[in-house]
Amino acid sequence: xxxxxxxIKVTIDGKLVEVAPxxxxxxxxxxxxxxxxxxxxxxxxxxxxxxxxxxxxxxxVSKGSEKDPRPMPKLVASCSTPVADGMEVKNxxxxxxxxxxxxxxxxxxxxxxLDCPICDQAGECHLQDLAFEHGLEKTRYEFKRRTFDQxxxxxxxxxxMTRCILCYRCVYTADQLTNAREHGVxxxxxxxxxxxxxxxxxxxxxxxxxxxxCPVGALTDRTxxxxxxxxxxxxxxxxCECSKCSGKAVAWMIGDEIARITxxxxxxxxxxxxxxxxxxxxxxxKSDWVFEGPRHIDRHSVISANKYEDPIxxxxxxxxxx
Amino acid sequence: xxxxTHSQVSFSDELLKEVNRVIGQFPEGKQKSxxxxxxxxxxxxxxxxxxxxxxxxxxxxxxxxIEVYEVATFYSMYDxxxxxxxxxxxxxxxxxxxxxxxxxxKYIEDKLGIQDGETTADGIFTLKTVECxxxxxxxxxxxxxxxxxEHLTEAKVDELIEAYRKNPVANYMGQETNxxxxxx
Amino acid sequence: MTRKLLLxxxxxxxxxxxxxxxxxxxxRSVEKALKTMSPDEVVEEVKKSGLRGRGGAGFPTGMKWxxxxxxxxxxxxxxxxxxxxxxxxxxxxxxxxxxxxxxxxGMIVSSFALGANQSYIYIRGxxxxxxxxxxxxxxxxYANGWLGKNILGTGFDLDLSVTPGAGAxxxxxxxxxxxxxxxKRGNPRIKPPFPAVKGLWxxxxxxxxxxxxAAVVPIVNDGGEEYAKIGIGRSTGTKLISAGGNINKxxxxxxxxxxxxxxxxxxxxxxxxxxxGKRLKACVPGGSSVPILPHYLVCKTAAGEDRLMTYESLAxxxxxxxxxxxxxxFIVYDEDQCIVRNTWNFTRFYHHESCGxxxxxxxxxxxxxxxxxxxxxxxxxMEDINLLWDIQRKIEGNTICPLGDAAAWPVAAAIRHFREExxxxxxxxxxxxxxxxxxxxxxxxxxxTA
Numbered sequence: 001x002x003x004x005x006x007x008i009k010v011t012i013d014g015k016l017v018e019v020a021p022x023x024x025x026x027x028x029x030x031x032x033x034x035x036x037x038x039x040x041x042x043x044x045x046x047x048x049x050x051x052x053x054x055x056x057x058x059x060x061v062s063k064g065s066e067k068d069p070r071p072m073p074k075l076v077a078s079c080s081t082p083v084a085d086g087m088e089v090k091n092x093x094x095x096x097x098x099x100x101x102x103x104x105x106x107x108x109x110x111x112x113x114l115d116c117p118i119c120d121q122a123g124e125c126h127l128q129d130l131a132f133e134h135g136l137e138k139t140r141y142e143f144k145r146r147t148f149d150q151x152x153x154x155x156x157x158x159x160x161m162t163r164c165i166l167c168y169r170c171v172y173t174a175d176q177l178t179n180a181r182e183h184g185v186x187x188x189x190x191x192x193x194x195x196x197x198x199x200x201x202x203x204x205x206x207x208x209x210x211x212x213x214c215p216v217g218a219l220t221d222r223t224x225x226x227x228x229x230x231x232x233x234x235x236x237x238x239x240c241e242c243s244k245c246s247g248k249a250v251a252w253m254i255g256d257e258i259a260r261i262t263x264x265x266x267x268x269x270x271x272x273x274x275x276x277x278x279x280x281x282x283x284x285x286k287s288d289w290v291f292e293g294p295r296h297i298d299r300h301s302v303i304s305a306n307k308y309e310d311p312i313x314x315x316x317x318x319x320x321x322x
Numbered sequence: 323x324x325x326x327t328h329s330q331v332s333f334s335d336e337l338l339k340e341v342n343r344v345i346g347q348f349p350e351g352k353q354k355s356x357x358x359x360x361x362x363x364x365x366x367x368x369x370x371x372x373x374x375x376x377x378x379x380x381x382x383x384x385x386x387x388i389e390v391y392e393v394a395t396f397y398s399m400y401d402x403x404x405x406x407x408x409x410x411x412x413x414x415x416x417x418x419x420x421x422x423x424x425x426x427x428k429y430i431e432d433k434l435g436i437q438d439g440e441t442t443a444d445g446i447f448t449l450k451t452v453e454c455x456x457x458x459x460x461x462x463x464x465x466x467x468x469x470x471x472e473h474l475t476e477a478k479v480d481e482l483i484e485a486y487r488k489n490p491v492a493n494y495m496g497q498e499t500n501x502x503x504x505x506x
Numbered sequence: 507m508t509r510k511l512l513l514x515x516x517x518x519x520x521x522x523x524x525x526x527x528x529x530x531x532x533x534r535s536v537e538k539a540l541k542t543m544s545p546d547e548v549v550e551e552v553k554k555s556g557l558r559g560r561g562g563a564g565f566p567t568g569m570k571w572x573x574x575x576x577x578x579x580x581x582x583x584x585x586x587x588x589x590x591x592x593x594x595x596x597x598x599x600x601x602x603x604x605x606x607x608x609x610x611x612g613m614i615v616s617s618f619a620l621g622a623n624q625s626y627i628y629i630r631g632x633x634x635x636x637x638x639x640x641x642x643x644x645x646x647x648y649a650n651g652w653l654g655k656n657i658l659g660t661g662f663d664l665d666l667s668v669t670p671g672a673g674a675x676x677x678x679x680x681x682x683x684x685x686x687x688x689x690k691r692g693n694p695r696i697k698p699p700f701p702a703v704k705g706l707w708x709x710x711x712x713x714x715x716x717x718x719x720a721a722v723v724p725i726v727n728d729g730g731e732e733y734a735k736i737g738i739g740r741s742t743g744t745k746l747i748s749a750g751g752n753i754n755k756x757x758x759x760x761x762x763x764x765x766x767x768x769x770x771x772x773x774x775x776x777x778x779x780x781x782x783g784k785r786l787k788a789c790v791p792g793g794s795s796v797p798i799l800p801h802y803l804v805c806k807t808a809a810g811e812d813r814l815m816t817y818e819s820l821a822x823x824x825x826x827x828x829x830x831x832x833x834x835x836f837i838v839y840d841e842d843q844c845i846v847r848n849t850w851n852f853t854r855f856y857h858h859e860s861c862g863x864x865x866x867x868x869x870x871x872x873x874x875x876x877x878x879x880x881x882x883x884x885x886x887x888m889e890d891i892n893l894l895w896d897i898q899r900k901i902e903g904n905t906i907c908p909l910g911d912a913a914a915w916p917v918a919a920a921i922r923h924f925r926e927e928x929x930x931x932x933x934x935x936x937x938x939x940x941x942x943x944x945x946x947x948x949x950x951x952x953x954x955t956a
Contacts, residue, residue: 052696053864055904074903080696103900107869140893143876166862184388185691185862186395188674190872192862197391198373347667349624352707357689358672362631383689396691396861398673399631416593416794417750417837419851453675453855454593454794455632458835459748459756468634 008085012036012059013093025078025089026057030268037268038091039101039130041108041215042167043079044270050172051079054165055104056130060097063088075100098134105134110141111190112216113162121217123230126269127165148193153183154201156208156222156281161193164218170194170210177274178204194218205244208280212263212271223281224252224260233259235295240288244276250295258284264295326404328368331378337363341382353383357393361400370401398452406441406448407490410483412464415454421461426474427451433483446490447483508775509736511724511744512717513760516604522639524646527607533652535726539615540660543726548619552722554730556742561587561678561715562793562833563908564817567722573702574620575710582710584622586613586719587683588629588636588668591675592793593855594835597746598716600758602629602636606643610666612719614652615726617664620712624665627716628683631672640668675859679907680713681705682861693863694907715833717746737763741816745834747776752840754778767791767813767820768805771838784840787945788924791820792832794852795912797919798845799829802948825919844942845927849920850878856913867910870901874917881928884935891928895921923949 007018010028013036019028027045029037038059043051051057057079061072066086075097078089091097109131116122148161166185171194174181182204183196196202202210211219233252238261240247252260261280263271283289333341341360348355360379361371368375376390394400401409410430414423427438430449434442441448457463460472471482520526527533539548553568574582586609590598602609609627617625629637644666647653655663674692676682681695684706705711721743725733734742741763750756753771755778761770770776771786780786789804790796805813808827813819815831822828839848857871874897880886894917902914921928924946931938 052906055864055866055906058904077696077906080698082698100900100904103904104865107865107873107900110869110873141873143873165865166868168863180386182386182388184392186392187862188396188691189857189860189862190868192868197388197395344669347626347665347669349707352688354689355669355687358631358686359670362634362670362672385689389690392691393672393689396674397631397671398858400672414851415855416790416848416851417756419848420751420837420839420843452673453858454591456590456596456599456630458594458596458750458837459758460596461750461756465632468638470635 008083010083010085010087010089012089013091019083021082023083025059025061025076025081025083025087028083029078029089029091036091038078039126039133040079040268041126041130041165042169044169044172044213046270046272047169047172047176047213050167050169052077054108054167056101056108058097058100058104060090060094061087062090062094101134102136105130106136106140108165109135109139111146112165113145113147115163119160119163119217120220120225120230121163121214124269125217126215146190152201152222153196154203154207156277157202157211158220158222158225159194160218160220161195162218163216164194165216166192166194167215169213169215170219173210173213173274174202174204174207177206177209180204203277205276205278206274208277209263209271209274211280212265212274215269221260221262221280223284227259228254235297237264237292237295238289239292240279240283240290242276242279245279246273246275247279248273249275249279249289251289251291256286258286258289327372328374331368331374333363333367333382337367345383354385354389357383357385357390358397361390361394365400369407370404372402404441406446408446408466408486409448409450410464410466411450411452411455413453413455413457413462414451417458418454418461418463423451423462426462426464426476426479429476429479430483433479446487508760508762508765509744510760511733511736512601512608512720512746513605513758521605522603522607522643524607524643524650527605528650531727532607533611533614535723536611536614536618536652537658539618539726540658540662545619545621548615548722548726551725551730552619555721555725555733556730556737556740557718557721557725557733558740558742558817559715560717560721560745560834562592562795564831567714567718570702570714571620571712573700574712575703576621577710580709581624582620582622583706583712584613584617584620584625585680585683585687585706585711585713586625586627586716587678587680587713588627588633588716589671589675589678589683590633590716590833591630591678591859592795592833592835593852594750594790594793594837595748595833596750597748597758597834599633599636600748601716601720601746602633603639606640607647608720608723609640609716610643610647610652612722613666614647614657614664616712616714616719616722617666618662619722622712623663626687626706627666627668628677628687629668629670630677631670634670637668637670644668674861675855676861676907676909679909682907683713684711691861693861694909696906738814738816739818741818741831745815745831747815747834747836749777749836749838751836751838752781752784752843753838754781761815763814763816765815766805767815770815770836771805777836777838780838780840782840784842785945786838787841787843788839788845790829790835790837790839790916792830793835794837794855795915796830796832797825797828797915798848798923799919800923800946800948803827803923825915826922829919841944842942844882844938845920845924845946846878846882846931846938849917850875850882852916853878853913856909860909860913864906864910866901867905867913870897870910871913873897874913878917881931882938884931884939886928886932886935888929888932890932891921891925 038057040057041054058075059078065084150160238251263275344356345353380387380390462474463472557567558564671677677686677692682692686692701711807822817831820831853875857875860867862868898914898917901910927943
């Protein structure tokens with residue numbers, strides 16, 4: 001099918017790729033892979049409407065297209081800008097991009113609690129990775145940070161709003177995976193927050209997926225809370241017969257015990273097949289699952305810098321820079 | 323100010339007619355477009371937007387309650403906490419600041435014995451500083467209900483507080499309009 | 507003698523009512539357009555007129571109209587942006603309150619030109635009393651056959667209603683306005699797609715400012731060429747200016763775009779000079795978001811030429827020594843005003859009005875406000891000035907919508923032209939609480955002739 005559609009040529013950081021028309025710059029970059037891929041904190045390919053908000057994926061379009069070679073006047077969000085034939089894009093090769101990205105990371109961090117040592121997301125947190133690669137060593141922000149009370153939204157999910165970067169992914173997830181969304185973004189500006197407004201527990205069958213789409217530690221699994229640092233757990237691909245979902249998941253093991261269940265994420269941290277609450281929260285016995293083998297984790301984050309089966313990737317910044 | 327929520331929530335037939343007129347301005351299936359106006363109507367009727375009021379509006383428009391909460395907390399004109407019968411909303415931006423909005427705020431604070439954001443004990447007045455209301459040529463100014471009061475002086479503030487104390491009306495329907503403002 | 511095209515009848519007794527409006531030539535443009543012109547001919551007249559969007563961006567209206575997608579079988583919409591909220595701007599309110607039928611007449615002709623059969627005026631919620639004036643006028647227009655089915659027997663149908671916001675500056679951004687009109691939070695949309703392709707309810711949509719739509723009436727009546735004869739260069743026609751601040755005669759003025767800034771400030775026809783015999787310190791000529799100009803760049807450009815009340819002349823020198831006509835919110839500051847305080851005040855506004863969707867604006871506006879507050883109250887540090895510069899630089903151009911730029915520009919311009927006043931706040935923390943700095947020193951600009 002895809003061979004039949006006319007492909008168009010795009011160059012990103014000097015690397016040429018041919019993609020289908022309508023592809024975004026970010027997805028074109030992902031087809032190339034590696035260093036040319038801009039980071040993305042809010043875009044999520046399976047969630048319609050996501051993207052454009054966090055501004056971490058800003059890139060420079062130095063040539064609009066073959067037809068109209070003028071550069072675009074401003075940096076553009078690569079996740080929501082479609083490519084054009086002959087377009088030339090600069091990601092890491094643009095000083096302007098690196099400067100703007102540094103700014104975005106700083107903005108995302110000024111009100112972040114930086115409580116990684118006690119955060120369950122640490123080790124698989126996209127903000128942590130981003131700050132590691134693009135952030136400043138010290139903050140220039142000298143004011144009181146914004147805080148919210150942490151709340152339990154239902155039996156299984158903890159909302160730690162103080163850590164939220166307002167990517168809206170969890171809102172789109174509830175909109176698109178459940179039939180009646182019960183949480184959303186309230187208030188506005190830097191007072192905006194994810195909330196149910198009233199004391200409400202989120203208990204839709206698929207609502208647990210908000211934990212997996214959250215790029216930071218704002219939504220975490222209460223059944224895994226403080227059980228272990230993720231890098232001490234060993235991820236295994238598992239599956240089960242499930243009437244509600246595909247039953248394909250990852251079991252994060254501490255020794256012989258299942259510490260938590262998540263959906264399977266790709267190299268960009270995105271879930272392709274969402275799982276149901278039953279699989280996620282209730283099937284914690286080894287006998288609930290068929291074990292396929294160790295999960296390959298290749299995101300270049302803190303998590304991959306430990307004792308998984310595969311050798312530590314060479315581009316792991318922790319090792320290169322530390 | 324005594325209420326912390328509303329127990330009985332429903333519009334009169336007259337208001338329901340108005341709600342249906344507003345819904346009728348939009349194509350079939352786009353009734354959510356009426357939300358912002360219906361919330362104005364609800365706020366004028368019930369004083370503020372409690373959860374039962376918002377849930378009632380959600381039912382009227384066949385939308386999820388969270389969709390109402392999201393909107394009600396986004397726009398600055400909506401009150402999701404109880405307020406006085408008359409809100410004195412003093413503009414504090416740009417030209418109003420130049421023309422002494424801060425002094426007017428202070429004067430009202432002292433006169434009513436409340437701070438910005440507070441309501442008088444008798445439940446009549448709430449003082450609120452707001453951003454530009456589009457009356458920059460007639461500064462300083464405040465809005466009470468739907469009415470603009472411009473070229474404020476302390477004497478004018480005394481006068482209007484006196485008038486509102488006697489007749490604290492801020493209804494959605496049948497509000498007197500104000501044609502006093504601009505001179506060319 | 508200044509020609510007025512929009513406000514010429516504004517002082518006629520009873521002009522807000524239908525009968526008087528009609529007797530004074532009202533709705534002629536609807537008769538002319540619907541009976542004697544095709545929609546494309548109306549668009550053509552608007553193109554010839556050179557009319558540019560009066561809401562602030564100044565984009566050519568005819569061109570915007572010609573971008574409207576016209577897929578078969580999909581309704582299109584015209585939306586009037588009456589969400590006037592840019593500090594310093596109050597012209598649309600004046601026009602709608604005084605002569606509401608002019609806007610309705612413009613909406614009919616413009617909807618006809620665009621092939622829209624259902625149009626809306628989105629008005630800021632605080633203007634609820636103006637909404638009621640408009641609703642009364644719309645009812646009169648329906649009753650007299652200017653709205654509804656088969657208008658003037660031409661087969662053109664149009665329904666028009668007015669719908670309020672509820673307190674959000676951001677809804678003046680056209681895609682936030684559309685979201686709000688759909689009953690949602692006023693979050694600007696990620697573009698593309700643009701409203702001309704997918705706007706209200708995903709249908710092709712044009713959003714125009716009140717004054718822009720009103721200007722279509724004289725353009726259709728007298729022809730685009732006639733309109734284009736007024737003004738200079740690409741600044742054609744008349745412009746409503748909202749004048750406020752330390753002047754003798756604040757108010758709304760309709761000017762031909764050919765007068766000098768000096769005449770506008772000092773002539774008795776307009777602002778009537780600075781109040782209380784004070785000296786001019788600065789001017790924000792186009793609403794709070796445009797760069798502030800120090801006294802020596804207000805009436806003259808850096809090259810020493812007279813500055814005019816036009817899009818081009820006010821922007822002469824770029825951001826280094828110029829500003830923008832913007833929405834025409836003209837704010838004048840006398841020598842007693844504090845620029846740091848004013849910048850803090852504007853920044854607080856943008857912080858308050860940020861929708862919170864994208865990180866640079868959500869976080870950056872609040873950060874700038876806090877730093878400016880510290881400077882204004884004598885707790886600032888010298889590094890704060892460069893910090894502010896860096897924050898605004900990282901907001902500008904990097905946000906979803908222009909609110910980020912609108913928040914960044916006033917800060918940048920204040921530092922660019924009034925750095926010595928900022929430094930004084932740091933060096934004299936006590937004095938800055940007791941008195942104001944006064945006029946800043948004139949600087950020379952090497953870029954002046956560029």
